[in-house]
Amino acid sequence: MIDISNMVTFQQRHFKTLKSFLLSSDIHGYAARDTLDALLVECFMRPDNISTAGIPLSNRAELMRDLLNYGFSNPTEAISLETLSKTLLKSPSSITKASREQFGVSPMQLLKQIRLQQVQNLLTDPEQQQQLGTLSIHAIAKRFGFTAPNHFARDYKTMFGENPGQTFSREKA
CATH class of the missing domain: 1.10.287 (Helix Hairpins)
Incomplete structure (x- = not known):
C-alpha cells in the first residue's frame, strides 16, 4: 500500500x-x-497547508527559501546573525530554529557552507578564475568573505575532506 x-x-x-x-x-x-x-x-x-514541528510549513519554507536566496545572492559576504535577522525581517531565534530543523545546522553554518561550495566551484574552474582575475587560493577565499586563511583551510577540509590546495592543484593538472 x-x-x-x-x-x-x-x-x-x-x-x-x-x-x-x-x-x-x-x-x-x-x-x-x-x-x-x-x-x-x-x-x-x-x-503548504501541512505543518510540522510547530511552525507552519509555509512560513518555515518561505523563511528557508529567503535564507538560501540570500546565501546564493550574497556569497561574497560573511554576515552576523543579527544583520541576517534584520535583512530577513525575522527574529534570530526563528531563523536558527527553522534552519536547524530544516538543514540540521545553524543559519550561519549554512551560509558558510554555501560560500565554501562557491569557493570549491571556483577552485575547479580555471576559465572562471581567469575571467574574475582570481588566480590564487587566497584571492578566491577572500572573494567569498574568508579573511582568516587558517580558519578557511580548516573549514574547507572539514567540508570537502581535502585542503583547498589539493582541489586547486588537481584542477591545474
Whole structure:
C-alpha cells in the first residue's frame, strides 16, 4: 500500500517561478545553477497547508527559501546573525530554529557552507578564475568573505575532506 503522507505534490506556482527563471536571459554561473536546484526542489515540496514541528510549513519554507536566496545572492559576504535577522525581517531565534530543523545546522553554518561550495566551484574552474582575475587560493577565499586563511583551510577540509590546495592543484593538472 502507498503511504500518501510520504508523497510529494507538484507545486504549480513554484513551477511558474522556475519557468520564468529559465526563460530569463541572465542565468549563468554557479549561483544560477544553485538557484535552479533550489527551485526544482520547491516544485516538488509538500503542500503548504501541512505543518510540522510547530511552525507552519509555509512560513518555515518561505523563511528557508529567503535564507538560501540570500546565501546564493550574497556569497561574497560573511554576515552576523543579527544583520541576517534584520535583512530577513525575522527574529534570530526563528531563523536558527527553522534552519536547524530544516538543514540540521545553524543559519550561519549554512551560509558558510554555501560560500565554501562557491569557493570549491571556483577552485575547479580555471576559465572562471581567469575571467574574475582570481588566480590564487587566497584571492578566491577572500572573494567569498574568508579573511582568516587558517580558519578557511580548516573549514574547507572539514567540508570537502581535502585542503583547498589539493582541489586547486588537481584542477591545474
